[in-house]
Amino acid sequence: MAVDTPREGTGADALPRPLGLLAELTHRCPLGCPYCSNPLALEGRHDELDAATWARVFGEAAALGVLQVHLSGGEPAARRDLVEIMASARDAGLYTNLITSGVGLTNERLDALADAGLDHVQISIQDSAEATADHIAGYRGAYARKNALAAQVVRLGLPLTVNMVVHRANIDRIEDMVALALDLGASRIEVAHVQYYGWALKNRATLMPTRVQVERAARAVEDLRARHEGRIVIDAVVPDYHARYPKPCLGGWGRRSLNINPSGRVLPCHAAEVIPGLEFWSVRNHSLAEIWQSSPAFQAFRGTDWMQEPCASCPRRAVDFGGCRCQAFLLTGDARATDPVCVLSPRHAEVAALAGVQEDAPYDYRRQRVPAEGV
Amino acid sequence: MAESTGPDAIAADARPRLPRGVRLVNSEAQGGFVLLAPERVFKPDPIALAILQRCSGDATLSEIVDDLAATFSAPRERILADVTALLRGLADKRLLEL
Numbered sequence: 001m002a003v004d005t006p007r008e009g010t011g012a013d014a015l016p017r018p019l020g021l022l023a024e025l026t027h028r029c030p031l032g033c034p035y036c037s038n039p040l041a042l043e044g045r046h047d048e049l050d051a052a053t054w055a056r057v058f059g060e061a062a063a064l065g066v067l068q069v070h071l072s073g074g075e076p077a078a079r080r081d082l083v084e085i086m087a088s089a090r091d092a093g094l095y096t097n098l099i100t101s102g103v104g105l106t107n108e109r110l111d112a113l114a115d116a117g118l119d120h121v122q123i124s125i126q127d128s129a130e131a132t133a134d135h136i137a138g139y140r141g142a143y144a145r146k147n148a149l150a151a152q153v154v155r156l157g158l159p160l161t162v163n164m165v166v167h168r169a170n171i172d173r174i175e176d177m178v179a180l181a182l183d184l185g186a187s188r189i190e191v192a193h194v195q196y197y198g199w200a201l202k203n204r205a206t207l208m209p210t211r212v213q214v215e216r217a218a219r220a221v222e223d224l225r226a227r228h229e230g231r232i233v234i235d236a237v238v239p240d241y242h243a244r245y246p247k248p249c250l251g252g253w254g255r256r257s258l259n260i261n262p263s264g265r266v267l268p269c270h271a272a273e274v275i276p277g278l279e280f281w282s283v284r285n286h287s288l289a290e291i292w293q294s295s296p297a298f299q300a301f302r303g304t305d306w307m308q309e310p311c312a313s314c315p316r317r318a319v320d321f322g323g324c325r326c327q328a329f330l331l332t333g334d335a336r337a338t339d340p341v342c343v344l345s346p347r348h349a350e351v352a353a354l355a356g357v358q359e360d361a362p363y364d365y366r367r368q369r370v371p372a373e374g375v
Numbered sequence: 376m377a378e379s380t381g382p383d384a385i386a387a388d389a390r391p392r393l394p395r396g397v398r399l400v401n402s403e404a405q406g407g408f409v410l411l412a413p414e415r416v417f418k419p420d421p422i423a424l425a426i427l428q429r430c431s432g433d434a435t436l437s438e439i440v441d442d443l444a445a446t447f448s449a450p451r452e453r454i455l456a457d458v459t460a461l462l463r464g465l466a467d468k469r470l471l472e473l
Contacts, residue, residue: 157395
């Protein structure tokens with residue numbers, strides 16, 4: 001008798017089946033968080049997939065094995081047809097998770113989403129203290145709106161996750177963040193250390209916590225988990241510049257999940273476009289199954305054959321898959337290199353040094369190069 | 376009123392159910408039933424599945440245990456212990472309401 005996480009694939013040659021799909025419905029967003037996970041080159045409104053294409057893609061995703069779709073952005077509520085898009089995912093049989101900033105989503109539209117079968121809502125909150133929360137978001141009033149929307153989520157009986165991205169300016173308030181999530185009625189909180197890609201990489205020295213802060217935060221999370229077991233699930237994303245081993249990026253390249261960007265390009269992860277030379281296919285020209293099986297970008301780093309030493313002969317190669325390909329490229333210039341977060345990487349000392357660089361500079365906020373319409 | 380004693384006992388008249396946001400679905404592509412929850416996917420083994428399929432919010436714990444004991448021709452005490460352990464574990468993970 002057991003309830004376990006499913007394993008991927010059924011045999012040595014079987015192509016794994018994806019479990020999750022991150023659907024970036026738009027890159028438009030009213031907030032300017034300096035660690036936004038969107039790429040530096042944001043897609044414009046006119047390139048976005050229409051609702052009918054998303055509906056077709058959700059059907060293909062379910063047939064491929066996808067169980068959960070994460071409706072994200074940018075701010076997904078910037079899409080006027082969000083309810084229609086969500087309903088089509090639900091109709092395809094997918095578990096629907098809305099990842100929202102809470103800004104631009106009215107209570108009325110949330111009610112409509114709940115009526116149409118939305119399964120779960122995740123709201124990002126930038127800090128437990130209002131003034132710094134609004135400063136980090138680059139948007140006055142964001143904190144108040146997020147709290148009001150969270151209350152409505154709970155009133156509707158929907159499960160709520162609060163996502164807190166932590167960095168040097170707020171990492172000392174993890175206890176307050178968990179207290180806030182409990183007050184709001186959340187059943188889950190993500191304490192996610194900044195990952196340094198895109199906008200966060202531009203702001204790295206401003207965001208980087210000290211080692212002392214990181215160690216205190218790890219102890220705080222352990223204490224809070226023990227204290228609140230059964231009341232709230234606390235998931236933590238580790239601060240990998242301070243780690244000894246790299247994160248197993250999404251459980252392996254092209255193995256468990258895929259990402260579709262607003263214009264329809266299908267990526268193994270949201271940051272994959274930073275790697276030069278990868279060929280991404282679009283749902284405008286191919287079925288999702290074709291892309292998952294055959295697109296050059298998905299095949300590039302699948303499995304372990306692409307590895308160099310020290311990864312190729314490492315006993316951990318099927319545990320962490322050499323770490324993150326995007327990070328390997330960003331920090332070493334070679335996407336096939338060992339993620340230098342790993343102590344076994346010849347370039348590890350550079351990462352350890354970067355983890356010790358803190359700067360008090362103003363945020364370089366995320367922004368659209370060409371002003372986006374309709375935001 | 377508990378059927379068994381101890382800190383993890385569940386009331387005999389509790390009516391366990393999956394809360395909103397937790398769904399048991401049959402996925403052809405994944406080859407069977409999966410339990411879907413916020414950011415998590417679980418694959419129940421056949422016994423766990425048999426228990427979960429009875430957590431409708433209508434049946435009481437006693438009725439579920441009776442039903443399983445009859446279906447699997449197994450001693451009631453053992454079924455009760457198994458069901459209690461599974462349901463308590465799921466409730467701690469916010470995957471079940473008791």
